[in-house]
Amino acid sequence: MNSIDEKLRPILSTVLHRNAGEQEFHQAVHEVLESLGRVISKHPEYADEALIERICEPERQIIFRVPWIDDKGDVRINRGFRVQFNSALGPYKGGLRFHPSVNVGIIKFLGFEQTFKNALTGLPIGGGKGGTDFDPKGCSDREIMRFCQSFMIELHRHIGEYIDVPAGDIGVGGREIGYMFGMYKRLTNRYEAGVLTGKGLSYGGSRARTEATGYGTIYFVQRMLGTRGTSFDGKRCVVSGTGNVAIYAMEKILSFGGQVVACSDSDGYIVDENGIDLDLVKEIKEVRRSRISEYARLKGVGSHYIKGGSIWDVPCDVAIPSATQNELTGADAKSLVDNGVIAVGEGANMPCTPEAVHSFRKAGVLFAPGKAANAGGVATSALEMQQNASRDSWSFEKTEERLAAIMRNIHDACASTADEYGAPGDYVLGANVTGFVRVAEAMRAMGVI
Structure with a gap:
């Protein structure tokens, strides 16, 4: 303390x-x-x-049982969560995480972060988060469908486009959102497109939503690098994870002229000194749904796989932790600093431990906290809500243009606030204070409720 x-x-x-x-x-x-x-x-x-x-106290915490039947005919039980943290700025908004590590404490941390992240976007959305300890790995499509339907049977009574709008997170992609939306539609007997975001384009989804979190993180870091008179061009980058955020962060880094030399999954990491072949990574993770170790076998010369270990031992100019919370420790931060890292951008939610953040700030490394840097996903979800409300569908280019402008505005607001409060270049303070003030002003206006 x-x-x-x-x-x-x-x-x-x-x-x-x-x-x-x-x-x-x-x-x-x-x-x-x-x-x-x-x-x-x-x-x-x-x-x-x-x-x-x-x-600091959630407005509402919901915990419920999720019974479902696997392909063997056995009844399985999981626990579902939805924490509706703060609605001062708009309906609760935040993803659903399907992962065995999920518990109420993790959902509360995510909902608390989401409140400030959503405030930073400048869009009318409050903060919430949800999920379950269900593990989709190894499950068939039919098992996942039955689970999602059972999950929505309970969740549907707590959500709505003016109440609470969930989206995807770890373990929840377009397939899961589709199953949940279908069950919501059946249970409520109405086509309420704005109740879930991250939907498929065929039924109300937004172009660029899939790419938004990863793209947004890189837009933020590019703007941050610009304060030091540099950019991604020619920079050596390491991105942890190979999920949605990591893949599209890598894609945007490449478009800005950077080189990604390493990425990972929960089993280990690959290093490719010639630059990661992103098309191959997409084939392995999005089509085959396989492990990243396959990359070294398929790519061959110039790449190698390390089981376990720390991806942060790989020297780089820019690090983008994009896997999960507390993945980058104080020891990892020391390795990165010793190897000359100049910028770190959190693609995941709170992936750096407090010790790591302290090390980066002390060393003068540019550090972009997740509540600011990865706000592009929820910002584009809000743009999806906007399109649903107006019965409209925007082009990829228009949506990405809006995303880029939002991320520039978030960066500039955080930088300006840090300057105002006597901490120039401190994006942690800038993000926390900017988000807090926006939420606090709305709460003060509404009285003690």
């Missing part, structure tokens, strides 16, 4: 006590509160009426 303003320490103590054992949520709250001391010194009104305490 040493780095937190004395006035805010009781709030953190309450959060720790009330949410015992939820380490990721504790970490997320701690990181935001670290930035707010300067705010309440300059604007003491934000400490009134338990405003910060209310922001």
Whole structure:
């Protein structure tokens, strides 16, 4: 607690006590509160009426049973979650994560982060998150369909285009969204296109949504590099993960003239000194749904696979952690700094531990926190909602143009706020304070609710 303003320490103590054992949520709250001391010194009104305490407490937490039948005819049970964290700026908005690690603490951390991330977009969306401890790996399409249908039987009563609009996250792509949307339509007997985002183009989805989180992260980092008079052109880059965010982050890096030399999955990582063959990665992960170790076997000369280990031992100019929370540790950060990294952009949600973030900031490395850098996905989801509401469909070019403008605006707002509060170049403080002020102003206007 040493780095937190004395006035805010009781709030953190309450959060720790009330949410015992939820380490990721504790970490997320701690990181935001670290930035707010300067705010309440300059604007003491934000400490009134338990405003910060209310922001740290979800408006609603829903936990439910999800029974389903596997292909053998056996009944399986999973647990579903939806945390509707804050609706001051609009309907709750945030993805659904299907992964065995999911628990209420992780969903709360994600929903808390989502509240500020959504505020940074400047679009009218509140913060929420959901998911389940179901593991889609190894399941057939029919098993996934039956699970998604059972999950939606409970979830549908808590969502709606003016209430709560889920999307995808880890383990939830177009297939899962399609199954859930179909069940929602059947249960409610209405075609409410705006109730889910990340939909297929054939039934109300938005062009560029698939690419948006990865593209948006790279747009942000490109703008950030520009503050040092440089760009991705000619830079050596490492991107963790090979999911949706990582693949499209790599695609945009290549379009900006950078070279990606390593990427990973949960088993290990590949290094290709000639530059990752992104088409091959897409074939392995999106078509074959196989492991990244296949890359070295198929590519051959110039590439190799390392099982386990740390991808952050690979020297690079720019690092884009895009896999999962707390994947990049303090030791990893030291390796990156020692090897000359100049910029880090979080493509995933909170992928860097507090120790890693401290190391980057201390070393003067440009650091883009996830709540700012990966906001492109939810921003484009909001654009999908806009298209659904107007019964319209935009071109890829128009949607990407809007995405690029939103990411530039987020970067500039974070940089400007950091300057205003005496911390130039500190994007962590800039993102936390900008998001907080936008949410806090709306909450103050609405009274104590």
